[in-house]
Amino acid sequence: MHKLVETIRALRHELDGRSLFFATIATLLLAAAIVVGSRNLFDFDSALIGYCFASLFAAFGLVYRYSVWLSKPPTRKYWHRGWQLCFSPRLWKNLRSPRILAEAVTRKIVVQDFIWYRSPQRWLGHFLIAVGCVLAAAITFPLVFGWVHFEQGQIEPTITYIVYVLGFPVRELDVKGAEAWVALHGLIIASFLVIPGVMLAMYRRMVDQGAAAVQRFGRDLLPLILLFAVAFTGLLLWVSYEFLHGYFYSALAQLHAWTVIGTLIYLPFGKLFHIFQRPASLGISYYKAANADKEPAQCPVTKQGFAPKMQTDDLKEVLAELEFDYSGKTDADPAWNEVSPRGRRILIGRAYSKMRHGKFD
Amino acid sequence: MIAPFKEFFIDFQRCIGCQACVAGCAECHTHRGSPMIHVDKVDPAVSPQTVPMLCMHCKVPTCAMVCPADAIKQDENGIVHSSLKPRCISCSNCELACPFGVPIVDQKKQQMQKCDMCFDRTSAGKKPMCATVCPTGALFYGTMEEMKRLRPHSKPINKWRFGKQLVETRVWVMVPLDVEEMVVDWPELLKGVEGPVDFAMKLKERFQLEGFVDPESNEPLPFNMVNDTKDTEAQFL
Numbered sequence: 001m002h003k004l005v006e007t008i009r010a011l012r013h014e015l016d017g018r019s020l021f022f023a024t025i026a027t028l029l030l031a032a033a034i035v036v037g038s039r040n041l042f043d044f045d046s047a048l049i050g051y052c053f054a055s056l057f058a059a060f061g062l063v064y065r066y067s068v069w070l071s072k073p074p075t076r077k078y079w080h081r082g083w084q085l086c087f088s089p090r091l092w093k094n095l096r097s098p099r100i101l102a103e104a105v106t107r108k109i110v111v112q113d114f115i116w117y118r119s120p121q122r123w124l125g126h127f128l129i130a131v132g133c134v135l136a137a138a139i140t141f142p143l144v145f146g147w148v149h150f151e152q153g154q155i156e157p158t159i160t161y162i163v164y165v166l167g168f169p170v171r172e173l174d175v176k177g178a179e180a181w182v183a184l185h186g187l188i189i190a191s192f193l194v195i196p197g198v199m200l201a202m203y204r205r206m207v208d209q210g211a212a213a214v215q216r217f218g219r220d221l222l223p224l225i226l227l228f229a230v231a232f233t234g235l236l237l238w239v240s241y242e243f244l245h246g247y248f249y250s251a252l253a254q255l256h257a258w259t260v261i262g263t264l265i266y267l268p269f270g271k272l273f274h275i276f277q278r279p280a281s282l283g284i285s286y287y288k289a290a291n292a293d294k295e296p297a298q299c300p301v302t303k304q305g306f307a308p309k310m311q312t313d314d315l316k317e318v319l320a321e322l323e324f325d326y327s328g329k330t331d332a333d334p335a336w337n338e339v340s341p342r343g344r345r346i347l348i349g350r351a352y353s354k355m356r357h358g359k360f361d
Numbered sequence: 362m363i364a365p366f367k368e369f370f371i372d373f374q375r376c377i378g379c380q381a382c383v384a385g386c387a388e389c390h391t392h393r394g395s396p397m398i399h400v401d402k403v404d405p406a407v408s409p410q411t412v413p414m415l416c417m418h419c420k421v422p423t424c425a426m427v428c429p430a431d432a433i434k435q436d437e438n439g440i441v442h443s444s445l446k447p448r449c450i451s452c453s454n455c456e457l458a459c460p461f462g463v464p465i466v467d468q469k470k471q472q473m474q475k476c477d478m479c480f481d482r483t484s485a486g487k488k489p490m491c492a493t494v495c496p497t498g499a500l501f502y503g504t505m506e507e508m509k510r511l512r513p514h515s516k517p518i519n520k521w522r523f524g525k526q527l528v529e530t531r532v533w534v535m536v537p538l539d540v541e542e543m544v545v546d547w548p549e550l551l552k553g554v555e556g557p558v559d560f561a562m563k564l565k566e567r568f569q570l571e572g573f574v575d576p577e578s579n580e581p582l583p584f585n586m587v588n589d590t591k592d593t594e595a596q597f598l
Contacts, residue, residue, distance in 0.1 A: 069431060072429070072431065074426075074427045074428060074429040074454055075429040075430075075431070077429070078429045078452065079429075108471075114451075114469065114470055114471035114472070117467075117469045117470045118446065118470045118472065208390070209390040209481055210389070210390035210391035210392070210393065210481055212481075213390060213391060213480050213481035213484055213485075214391060214442060214477070214480055214481075271447060274447035274448055277430065277448060278447070278450075280430075280450075281430070281450035281471075284450050284451070284452050287452070300551055301551070307453065307457055311452075311453070311454070311457065312457060315427065315454060315457055315458055318427055318454075319423075319427065319458065322426050322427065324423060324426070324526055325524065325525040325526045326460065326523055326524060326526050327524060327525065328524060328547070328548050329524065329548050330548070333547075333548040334547075334551075336460060336523050336524065336526075336545075336547060337457050337458055339547065340462070341456055341457070341459065341462030341463070341464075342399075342401060342462060343462070344459075344460065344461065344462035345399055345401045345412060345414045345461065345462040346401055346402075346403055346404075346412070347545060347547050347550050347551070348412060348414065348461065348462075348543075348545055349373070349401065349403030349404075349410055349411070349412030350403055350404065350550045351543065351544060351545040351546065351547075351550060352373045352374075352412065352543070353403065353404075353408065353410055354550070355536065355537070355540060355543070355544070356374060356537065358408075
């Protein structure tokens with residue numbers, strides 16, 4: 001008992017109060033949205049309760065981690081700058097701001113061309129996983145939260161299902177029709193995207209010696225194994241009901257549920273957090289666009305522009321916040337980060353030469 | 362199984378600027394094809410001095426601290442790695458903050474890469490590429506005892522002072538026996554010494570005067586002697 005109290009005390013010390021507050025608010029909001037969206041749990045599918053609690057936990061963890069991450073001085077700086085520049089009147093001339101956003105979203109979030117430049121194979125693997133996961137999430141979460149459910153429609157002349165969104169009937173699907181096939185097989189399609197994607201990623205991790213050298217089980221392999229487990233056990237369910245008359249279905253459903261719950265719980269801790277972190281990089285697009293036409297900072301050594309002036313200034317503030325002091329002797333001197341990287345290396349050479357009094361022994 | 366890591370030593374005075382390390386570095390599997398080591402000419406107008414610079418693997422890495430994406434991680438061996446690929450957003454903060462000017466950001470790949478002491482090799486008990494190919498021993502990977510035995514007239518230190526900032530590194534630098542820390546007093550160093558750009562401008566003027574360079578087009582004239590120079594200076598011409 002005494003130990004437990006001590007652990008709780010230690011945890012209280014370690015946890016960030018502000019982030020706990022935001023995470024709690026977010027979790028409560030999601031819970032409220034589930035209750036309201038499922039019409040006071042009337043449409044809630046109690047078979048999915050495990051998924052629901054795992055989602056609430058994931059929401060708590062994700063918001064907590066995001067908030068802690070945002071409290072890091074450089075992150076906070078870019079976060080504020082991103083929003084500030086997004087709404088800056090200068091960038092709204094000729095609607096430049098929405099154009100920057102549209103381009104950045106297309107390139108960074110949708111197409112992910114930067115991964116293509118890292119390697120086309122890598123891009124293909126990641127793209128398959130990303131599309132599969134987005135599709136699966138778009139289907140699963142509304143069902144889990146009771147926001148979407150199906151009801152039996154007419155029986156004669158053809159059987160139909162009625163799709164209810166937030167309790168309102170929005171569409172009647174012919175069960176034998178193409179539209180219903182797609183709607184009811186969405187998760188299977190997602191598996192057929194995720195599994196080849198995971199295979200490509202696993203293959204790369206086996207044969208790429210650089211990746212093999214630096215990868216870690218928990219960081220790099222576990223998320224792939226989890227995604228594979230979710231997709232594969234999901235497919236087993238389909239095989240069971242489609243080809244084996246539901247053989248072993250309930251046990252398989254349990255197995256699938258546990259893989260999904262495990263992945264949801266893992267979401268805030270591991271590599272998959274980048275799904276939520278990555279969109280913040282849109283702020284960098286604004287930062288770059290806003291500084292593209294401005295005079296860059298000049299290096300006192302190479303006498304050339306090397307970085308946006310705004311960035312070297314921001315960096316000075318961030319370094320000070322982090323208790324680094326790379327300032328010059330007087331205010332007139334440039335700070336060390338106001339010398340270009342090449343200039344810094346040259347000056348280190350000069351410092352060495354000075355230390356050896358210009359002679360080498 | 363990860364092999365025990367040894368120590369890395371840089372002896373700047375031994376560098377002859379041959380760039381073998383640059384070629385070797387590009388062989389590292391974690392950044393295939395692009396060298397991460399820098400070899401710069403310091404004051405080409407007055408000295409043949411060159412300075413090889415690789416990641417010094419700071420004990421408190423400034424690059425990691427200023428990374429907004431939390432993408433730069435130091436492992437339990439003290440090696441500071443290239444940015445984690447899912448996180449790096451290529452903001453260049455690391456490039457601009459590193460006191461040694463080491464990280465290289467590829468804007469197209471949205472990724473920062475840097476020397477990771479050839480993690481693919483060192484984790485398997487081999488030497489880093491640059492230390493393997495360096496013909497003069499300016500870059501050396503081995504134990505502290507080996508180094509002390511081989512270079513009794515120098516001593517390894519790992520403390521750098523940039524103005525008021527003290528930086529401790531995992532990589533050692535060889536200095537005279539009476540020196541305790543590498544002091545980089547840049548306001549002083551900036552005074553009076555010609556930079557490569559000043560030197561390049563002077564060269565250009567001289568070449569123009571002597572008729573090697575066409576003053577109009579800035580193109581070298583035929584039968585000149587600068588045609589085959591691919592030096593740092595020539596890049597500025």
